[in-house]
Amino acid sequence: MSYDIMVLGSGPAGLAAAVAARGRDKSVLVIGGRWQDSPLAKAERVDNYPGLPGRTGLELLEEFVRHAQALGTDFVVGKALSLLAWKGFSLTVGSQVCQGKALILAPGVVRNAKYPGEAEYLGRGVSYCATCDGMLYRNRPVAVVGLAPDAPQEANYLRSLGCQVTYVSPLRPEGLDKDIPCVQAGKLAVKGEQTVTGLEADGALLPCAGVFILRRAVAPTDLLPALETEEGFIRVDRRMATNVAGVFAAGDCTGGPLQISKAVGEGHVAALSACEYLDANPPAGA
Amino acid sequence: MIHFNKETFDKALAEGGLMMVDFWAEWCGPCQMLGPVIESLAEQYEGRAVIGKVNTDEEPELAMGYQVSGIPTVIFFKDGREIDRKVGVMPPDAFVQVLEEHL
Numbered sequence: 001m002s003y004d005i006m007v008l009g010s011g012p013a014g015l016a017a018a019v020a021a022r023g024r025d026k027s028v029l030v031i032g033g034r035w036q037d038s039p040l041a042k043a044e045r046v047d048n049y050p051g052l053p054g055r056t057g058l059e060l061l062e063e064f065v066r067h068a069q070a071l072g073t074d075f076v077v078g079k080a081l082s083l084l085a086w087k088g089f090s091l092t093v094g095s096q097v098c099q100g101k102a103l104i105l106a107p108g109v110v111r112n113a114k115y116p117g118e119a120e121y122l123g124r125g126v127s128y129c130a131t132c133d134g135m136l137y138r139n140r141p142v143a144v145v146g147l148a149p150d151a152p153q154e155a156n157y158l159r160s161l162g163c164q165v166t167y168v169s170p171l172r173p174e175g176l177d178k179d180i181p182c183v184q185a186g187k188l189a190v191k192g193e194q195t196v197t198g199l200e201a202d203g204a205l206l207p208c209a210g211v212f213i214l215r216r217a218v219a220p221t222d223l224l225p226a227l228e229t230e231e232g233f234i235r236v237d238r239r240m241a242t243n244v245a246g247v248f249a250a251g252d253c254t255g256g257p258l259q260i261s262k263a264v265g266e267g268h269v270a271a272l273s274a275c276e277y278l279d280a281n282p283p284a285g286a
Numbered sequence: 287m288i289h290f291n292k293e294t295f296d297k298a299l300a301e302g303g304l305m306m307v308d309f310w311a312e313w314c315g316p317c318q319m320l321g322p323v324i325e326s327l328a329e330q331y332e333g334r335a336v337i338g339k340v341n342t343d344e345e346p347e348l349a350m351g352y353q354v355s356g357i358p359t360v361i362f363f364k365d366g367r368e369i370d371r372k373v374g375v376m377p378p379d380a381f382v383q384v385l386e387e388h389l
Contacts, residue, residue, distance in 0.1 A: 081315065081316060082315075082316040082319065082374060082375040083375070084319050084320070084323070084375050084376075084377060085377060086323060086377045086378060087322075090319045092315030092316045092318070092319050092375075093315070094315055095313055095314065095315040095318070096315060097315055097318050097319050122356070122373060122374075123355065123356040123359060123371075123373025123374065124353070124355055124356075124373075125355050126356070127355070127356045129314070129315075129316070129356075131313060131314070131315070132311070132313070132314040132315070132316060132317070132356070132357055133314075133355065133356050133357060135311065135313075135342070135343065136342065136349065136354065136355055136356070136357070137355075194353070195353060195355060196355075209355075210355065
């Protein structure tokens with residue numbers, strides 16, 4: 001199904017955008033991780049959100065989600081892996097393709113720092129998608145760099161395909177198949193010649209043919225390389241419009257202060273601007 | 287748009303000319319997304335370039351042979367030799383640029 005507006009991110013900015021866009025009767029799809037995994041969920045007490053002092057981050061998030069749901073917002077839980085800006089916008093989440101006519105980026109702070117060798121060997125042994133590329137590494141050694149809550153499941157999946165998996169992560173994960181060896185390391189570098197030959201983990205080389213780097217989210221600038229940033233944040237105007245037509249941004253991804261009220265306000269503005277954009281650019285043949 | 291197997295792929299490659307091949311698989315979301323882009327380019331360049339797809343699941347030998355280690359991967363050939371490759375989802379312009387340069 002194609003939506004009027006796709007919102008990437010299920011935190012306060014994304015949910016406020018959904019509420020505002022539903023108020024203008026646009027169909028809205030919110031794509032994001034489990035809201036319980038939002039960084040805000042860790043806040044023990046929020047005292048500066050007007051009218052609702054003393055709530056936990058989790059309580060506020062739950063109310064925001066309920067509000068957006070009650071107004072008819074659709075949700076897809078998962079990580080957006082790739083984006084295509086052609087005839088509107090398409091996003092892939094796992095093996096699912098979602099489509100929309102306008103896009104609001106509200107993923108929070110997503111760092112796009114890469115490991116040495118990562119960009120160089122992307123598509124030549126470095127992969128971000130176990131579902132997509134796992135089959136290409138059957139019966140071969142692979143390293144899974146687990147930086148996301150669902151990374152252990154992805155590692156288990158790769159093992160079930162027949163990959164020889166080693167899990168690499170700064171912390172020991174929960175839910176990892178007990179037969180998968182786990183290396184605790186933080187300083188990583190991808191090594192290779194024509195293609196990947198190994199992963200260096202805290203100085204020790206793990207020989208492997210593939211390195212699956214599984215982060216919590218893909219940075220917006222990796223999804224949409226044309227996106228302009230300023231000091232690491234997405235550049236927007238007062239309407240929360242980015243430099244790409246039909247793409248708006250809101251919340252922490254546009255810069256500080258990293259506060260709920262600011263995110264909510266920007267989400268609201270981004271949604272109204274997206275509605276204006278849709279009304280000014282009706283689809284061909286409509 | 288051509289769906290290659292090993293035999294038809296080798297034949298097309300032997301004929302020379304400009305060729306663009308999308309290595310993909312059913313289970314791969316980004317590949318599903320790129321599919322319509324490849325199809326539209328196949329239409330646009332009909333008669334000028336050979337544009338087709340290889341299902342890596344059905345033709346693992348071709349995928350291995352060209353060291354395809356992430357999909358979608360689009361490989362360009364001219365006169366039977368690889369001249370360029372693009373990995374991941376990209377808008378049509380990225381492919382048009384390569385095609386135009388080598389036509």
